[in-house]
Amino acid sequence: xxxxxxxxxxxxxxxxxxxxxxxxxxxxxxxxxxxxxxxxxxxxxxxxxxxxxxxxxxxxxxxxxxxxxxxxxxxxxxxxxxxxxxxxxxxxxxxxxxxxxxxxxxxxxxxxxx
Amino acid sequence: xxxxxxxxxxxxxxxxxxxxxxxxxxxxxxxxxxxxxxxxxxxxxxxxxxxxxxxxxxxxxxxxxxxxxxxxxxxxxxxxxxxxxxxxxxxxxxxxxxxxxxxxxxxxxxxxxxxxxxxxxxxxxxxxxxxxxxxxxxxxxxxxxxxxxxxxxxxxxxxxxxxxxxxxxxxxxxxxxxxxxxxxxxxxxxxxxxxxxxxxxxxxxxxxxxxxxxxxxxxxxxxx
Numbered sequence: 526x527x528x529x530x531x532x533x534x535x536x537x538x539x540x541x542x543x544x545x546x547x548x549x550x551x552x553x554x555x556x557x558x559x560x561x562x563x564x565x566x567x568x569x570x571x572x573x574x575x576x577x578x579x580x581x582x583x584x585x586x587x588x589x590x591x592x593x594x595x596x597x598x599x600x601x602x603x604x605x606x607x608x609x610x611x612x613x614x615x616x617x618x619x620x621x622x623x624x625x626x627x628x629x630x631x632x633x634x635x636x637x638x639x
Numbered sequence: 640x641x642x643x644x645x646x647x648x649x650x651x652x653x654x655x656x657x658x659x660x661x662x663x664x665x666x667x668x669x670x671x672x673x674x675x676x677x678x679x680x681x682x683x684x685x686x687x688x689x690x691x692x693x694x695x696x697x698x699x700x701x702x703x704x705x706x707x708x709x710x711x712x713x714x715x716x717x718x719x720x721x722x723x724x725x726x727x728x729x730x731x732x733x734x735x736x737x738x739x740x741x742x743x744x745x746x747x748x749x750x751x752x753x754x755x756x757x758x759x760x761x762x763x764x765x766x767x768x769x770x771x772x773x774x775x776x777x778x779x780x781x782x783x784x785x786x787x788x789x790x791x792x793x794x795x796x797x798x799x800x801x802x803x804x805x806x807x808x809x810x811x812x813x814x815x816x817x818x819x820x821x822x823x824x825x826x827x828x829x830x831x832x833x834x835x836x837x838x839x840x841x842x843x844x845x846x847x848x849x850x851x852x853x854x855x856x857x858x859x860x861x862x863x
Contacts, residue, residue: 527732527763530732534649551640560792562763563766622828629649629650631646633642637640
């Protein structure tokens with residue numbers, strides 16, 4: 526359960542952005558990859574619990590879930606990994622490498638107009 | 640309402656500190672190895688066997704993380720090398736700040752190999768870069784061989800997977816061929832080693848792996 530630490534890091538970033546702009550942040554968007562090791566529901570729970578008693582409230586969390594993707598080293602095909610099948614669906618090569626899914630990134634913040 | 644793009648990692652502060660640590664390790668020719676596994680897979684035992692085989696004048700040190708107790712540090716201190724416990728007080732993983740703080744307070748003499756034994760956990764440590772050169776994940780044969788599929792976030796970041804306790808293979812249903820296949824599915828580039836810290840099988844290969852990385856690291860060091 527490290528989602529509480531991650532939610533706390535997110536709030537620090539929102540606080541910094543809010544201070545820098547001198548405006549209230551209404552929402553924060555994040556991208557969470559399937560292999561990021563972060564559970565979106567758990568993150569949401571922790572995020573809401575931490576926000577509640579701060580000046581940042583109300584602040585909503587918008588999560589975009591990104592799939593686990595690989596890219597073929599032979600034919601460069603980029604494909605989603607389903608049921609742990611990492612071999613290339615086009616040329617059949619087993620030599621593929623990760624092309625997405627480990628993301629744990631901010632995407633945007635919604636700022637209140639002043 | 641205005642939507643402004645924010646393009647950076649959620650854990651960018653951790654990544655920044657990890658990059659600083661990595662730069663420091665590089666400057667000092669230190670190989671840093673981050674050991675990750677479930678509780679009870681044998682991280683501490685592997686370190687005990689590893690330390691026991693080093694020459695006494697070898698510049699080796701261990702940072703060991705646990706939620707509570709300094710039991711592991713006490714076990715590891717018997718081998719005469721510097722050992723420091725990080726007690727996280729509840730946190731389920733080490734982060735770069737904890738490592739930086741421990742090193743700053745500790746100020747150990749120059750180190751060639753620094754082992755960081757993470758908190759026993761196959762989920763949370765995976766998100767936190769500690770500035771390490773190599774990430775080693777242990778899986779013991781008393782666990783399920785499908786752990787790489789159940790915890791892909793951890794296994795897909797492994798440089799090396801150590802299959803431990805292979806002396807117990809005759810007594811458990813663990814299929815090592817399947818374990819290898821599952822590891823390769825989530826991390827095709829990982830090296831895989833089979834060891835037993837009880838019989839010593841495979842430990843020479845493990846030590847050679849460490850020594851090879853360490854010699855590359857120390858020869859790349861500009862100010863030894």
